[in-house]
Amino acid sequence: MLARLRKGVIGVDLLAVIAIVSTVLVGEYLASLIIVLMLTGGEALEDFAQARAQNELRSLIDRAPRIAHRITRGATAEQEIEDIPVALVAVGDRLLLRPSEIVPVDGLLADEVESAEFDESSLTGESLPVEHRGGQLLLSGSINGQTAVTMTATTDAAHSQYQSIVLLVTEASSHPAPVVRLADRFALPFTAAALLIGITAWVVSGDPVRFAEVLVLATPCPLIIAAPIAFMAGMSRAARTGVIVKGGAVLEALSRTRSVVFDKTGTLTEGRPSIRGIRTESGFTEHELLRLAASAEQYSSHVLAESVIAQAHAEGLVLESTDDAGEVATAGVAATFGADTVRVGKLSFIRPLAPAAHEYELATGELAIYVAVNDRFAxxxxxxxxxxxxxxxxxxxxxxxxxxxxxxxxxxxHATAVSIAAQAGISDVRSGCLPADKVTAVAALIERPVVMVGDGVNDAPVLAAADVGIALGARGATAASDSADVVILVDDLSRAASAVAIGQDSVRIAVQSIWIGIALSGALMVIAAFGVIPAAVGAGIQEVVDLICILNALRALRTPSVHTGSRTKYPAPPVVVRAS
Incomplete structure (x- = not known):
């Protein structure tokens, strides 16, 4: 309190000092003692409430893996188990996972493991154990089942999935919210009003005790405590549902959402496309085209690449590797394998070097991944x-x-875009967009704040450009998660609506707590001005007011009602298509 006054922050702290001094001067020593105890108790209540609100955020951090069991070869060439800090794990290290232990870093389950179950609830929200087979990816933070297994690290600790979550949580808990600053703006007029009531009571009654009796009721901790607690509780509630919000300012912006922009692939759609067929030009076979395309797609981060690679593996094709590959975001990927230069992606990406490339007729909801080999349309x-x-x-x-x-x-x-938009109930569609086009489109929207929801693949620029960027980060797209203000850790689009709901509830409860504190304190001050409330009793009543407001702020921990489970069929709205 005194530190704030020394910094020149004038507000309810000043009222507390005046109340203590005035009660001492008029001989109300018990009231003065109660005020001091009240302020100390208020800080204790704040610490308790803050800890209660941060439970879920802190539990994520506390569960971070710290030790790994590295498998090494000893002098006798026999395997040895060495316990090391997780920070020392290097890519390629073989690690032992004992039953019920946390996976320390991201890695691949050993090929010789037929199957093993892992609890991934802290990462994906899936309550049931998930079965993994040899060669499949394990994410740090998941918990091994009842069988000891081995794995090979594919990342170090700093770049693993769980460490990314810890960094997001730490960042989220360190950002003040605008409503907290709004509480500070309430402080000065409230201080002036309290002093005016106190001085008026003193002048009218001629009794300086009235001034002290008014001032002991003019120290509402809710102005400084309740609002931050409401925001921390909201962020904690979001974290419990797998949504990391990077600060109270983001919650405040979410509460005022007026426009929402969605990416299509992997966001509105499942992001796991199935391959329906392969169409080839003269001189190419289906297996040859699929093998070359899948080999190139190994160097792409687009969700379609995963489907092409999976189809190639399913058909038993052996893929090639290269050091000469590059991706053009949202357009395609180019790679050279020996004498073959392969380009895979959109028609507009293929056609400049393969003029014979032409568009195929597609059924509703289908999309084409075009392929060119050595500047020939394949x-x-x-x-x-x-x-x-x-x-x-x-x-x-x-x-x-x-x-x-x-x-x-x-x-x-546009044909594919219109089909998906109609099913989703979206009437405003912008197709054929490059990353720069998406940024321009978001900047041009009039209804603000604008929330952008992307799947974390090639969406980093537009997520950063929006007022609030929401990344569906379940697939571990680091760049998008870094650019986003909200990261959804589970593969569930409905959490975007949950984030908006939590933001609205948190802001409503924070502002409500401020006004409860002001209203109760104001009413009590007016009553005290008539000499009805003794100073000692008033100091005790004020503590009850503080407790009421803090408990009200903790209501932000409750889950808001969100209706996203309906599967009712609705008629499709008219679709406006804007091709770029």
Whole structure:
């Protein structure tokens, strides 16, 4: 309190000092003692409430793995187990996972392991154990089942999934919210009003004790305590549902959401396209085209690449590797394998070097991945991506919570874009967008704040450009998670609506707590001005007011009601297509 006054911060702390001094001067020593105890108790209440609000955030940090069991070869060539700090794990290290231990870093389950179960609830929200087979990826932070297994580290600790979550949580808990500063703005007029009431009571009654009796009721801790607690509770509640919010300022912006922009692939759709067929040009076979395309797609971060590679593996094809490969975001990937130069991606990416490339006729919801080999058009891989089951319900919930404009931005062809948009209930579609086009489109939206929801693949620029960027980070796209203000750790689009709901509830409860404190203190000060409330009793009553407001702020820990489970069929809205 005194430290704030020394820094020139004038507000309710000044009232507390005046109240203590005035009660001493008029001989109300018990009241003065109660005020001191009240302020000390208020700090204790604040610490308790802050700890209660931060439980979920802190539990994520406390669970961070610290020790790894590295398998090494001893002097006798026999395997030895060495316990090392997780920070010393290097890529390629073989690690032992004992039953019920936390996976220390991201890595691959040993090929010789037939199957093993892992608890991934802290990462994905999936309550049931997940079965993994040899060669599959394990994420740090998941918990091994009842069987000891071995794995090979593919990242160090600093770049593992769980450490990324810890960094996000740490960052989230360190950002003050605008409503906290709003509480500070309430302090000066409240101080002036309290002094005016106290002085008026003194002048009218001629009794200086009245001034002291008013001032002991003019120290509302809610102005300084309740608002930050409400925001911390909101962030903690979000973390419990797998949503990391990077600060109270983000919650405040989410509460005022007016426009929501969605990426298509991997966001509105499941992001796991199935391959429906392969169309080839003269001189190419289906297996040859798929093998070369999948080899190139190994160097792409796009979700379609995973489907092409999986299809090649399913057909038993052996893929090639190279050091000469590069990706053009949202357009395609180019790679050289010996004498073959392969380009895979959009038609606009293929056509400049393969003029014979032409567009294939596609069925509703299908998309084509075009392929050129040595500047010759080779054909296309036809894929189909399903819309998420809760996409339409999520969009309906966002509209119910105040979003006036819903937009879909995609780099796909307009026919595919329109089909997905109609199923999702979106009427404003911008197709054929490059990353720069998406940034421009978001900047041009009039209804603000603008929330951008992306799947974390090639969406980093537009997530950063939006007022609030939400990344579906379950696939571990680090760049997008760094650019986003909100990171959803589970593969669930409905959590975007949950984030908006939590933001609205947190702001409402924070402001409500401030006004409760002001209203109760104001009413009690007026009553005290008539000499009804003795100073000692007033000091005790003020502590009750503080407790009421803090408990009210902790209501932000409760889950808000979000309606995203409906599967009711609705007629599709008219679709406005804007091709770039």
């Amino acid at each position: 054909g296309a891989i036809i894929a189909h991506d399903r819309i998420r089951e809760n996409a339409r319900a999520t969009i309906a919930e966002l509209k119910r919570r105040g979003a006036r404009q819903i937009v879909m931005l995609t780099g796909d062809a």
